[in-house]
Amino acid sequence: AQTVTQSQPEMSVQEAETVTLSCTYDTSENNYYLFWYKQPPSRQMILVIRQEAYKQQNATENRFSVNFQKAAKSFSLKISDSQLGDTAMYFCASGGSNYKLTFGKGTLLTVNP
Amino acid sequence: DTAVSQTPKYLVTQMGNDKSIKCEQNLGHDTMYWYKQDSKKFLKIMFSYNNKELIINETVPNRFSPKSPDKAHLNLHINSLELGDSAVYFCASSQGTGVEKLFFGSGTQLSVL
Numbered sequence: 441a442q443t444v445t446q447s448q449p450e451m452s453v454q455e456a457e458t459v460t461l462s463c464t465y466d467t468s469e470n471n472y473y474l475f476w477y478k479q480p481p482s483r484q485m486i487l488v489i490r491q492e493a494y495k496q497q498n499a500t501e502n503r504f505s506v507n508f509q510k511a512a513k514s515f516s517l518k519i520s521d522s523q524l525g526d527t528a529m530y531f532c533a534s535g536g537s538n539y540k541l542t543f544g545k546g547t548l549l550t551v552n553p
Numbered sequence: 554d555t556a557v558s559q560t561p562k563y564l565v566t567q568m569g570n571d572k573s574i575k576c577e578q579n580l581g582h583d584t585m586y587w588y589k590q591d592s593k594k595f596l597k598i599m600f601s602y603n604n605k606e607l608i609i610n611e612t613v614p615n616r617f618s619p620k621s622p623d624k625a626h627l628n629l630h631i632n633s634l635e636l637g638d639s640a641v642y643f644c645a646s647s648q649g650t651g652v653e654k655l656f657f658g659s660g661t662q663l664s665v666l
Contacts, residue, residue, distance in 0.1 A: 479594075485643065485657035529594055539584060539601040539608045539650050546594050 442467045442534050446544035453522045454552050460507075461517045461530050461547050469536030474508065474515045479546075480528040488530070491515065522551045556580050559644045559658035566634055567666055574629045574661045576644030583648060584608075585627035586655070587619060590641040599642075602627055634665045 443466045453459035465474065476488040491499045491508050498506050503520045519526055529548050535541040559576040566572055578585060587599040601609035605621040616632045627644060644658040 483641065483660045483662075485645075485655075485660075487654055490654065531596065535650070537650050539603060540586070540598040540611075541655060542598075543596040546596075 442469070442472075442536070442542040444532050444534050444542050444544035446532055446547050448547045449545070450548045450550070452550040452552055453519075455522055455524060457522055458518060458520045459522055459549065461519075461532075461549065463515045463517070463532030463544055465513050465515060465532070465534045467513075467534055467536060469538075472534055472536040474506075475533040475535070475541065476504070476506070476515075476517045477531045477533060477543075478526075478528045479531065480525075485531075489517065519549075524551050524553060527551045555659075557644055557646050557656050557658040559642075559661055561661060562659060563662050563664075565664045565666065568634055568636060570634050571630070571632045572634060572663070573631070574642055574644075574663075576627045576629070576658055578625055578644075578646040578656070580646055580648075580656060581625075582646040582656070583624060584646060584650065585621065585624070586643075586645040586647075587627065587629050588643040588645060588657075590643060590660070592640070596643070600627075600629075631663075634663075636665050639663055639665045 445464045472493045474491045478486045478488045489501045507516045529546045531546045532544040533541040557578045584603045590596045600619045602621045618630045621627045641660045643660045645655045
């Protein structure tokens with residue numbers, strides 16, 4: 441079974457600053473993947489970043505990067521130079537070979553001007 | 554062209570009615586999904602289909618019946634709608650088991666009155 445925990449229901453950050461969203465997970469899979477999805481007010485689910493668990497190097501996508509601590513089962517998302525358009529619900533998710541992603545409950549991020 | 558399209562975007566109906574949501578993907582993916590997002594934004598898998606075969610049925614009431622006429626389509630029919638069925642329903646697709654990336658539709662907001 442897989443579980444994903446996001447302990448921060450809401451966060452806020454000033455424009456241009458850096459913010460880190462936390463996520464911990466548990467899985468019985470040996471090969472698994474971790475994801476951060478963004479859901480803006482438009483409701484569309486958008487993949488932000490993806491990490492393959494067998495890779496030690498942390499994934500980065502422009503202003504978005506992760507801190508993947510496999511032993512601690514931690515997968516945090518860092519957003520640098522925050523922009524107003526980053527305001528959204530952020531979901532951490534894990535998936536293996538079992539045809540489903542398990543999502544955390546989400547963190548509502550507000551970027552203030 | 555929209556990769557994963559679902560219709561309708563909004564559905565308002567009375568308790569006890571039967572309704573359907575349609576989903577189509579033009580990505581050539583083998584696997585399609587239905588996810589339910591409740592009022593607290595929690596996303597939970599309902600069904601997974603791979604090449605038209607049901608892979609996952611996550612203890613969903615049998616009032617919910619998915620149908621996959623071909624691997625590009627996955628429809629969701631709901632009988633005898635209840636107030637608790639009010640939610641946003643997302644269709645998604647992926648190549649394989651989903652660990653590469655889930656492509657989501659824009660969601661159907663179902664309101665049962």
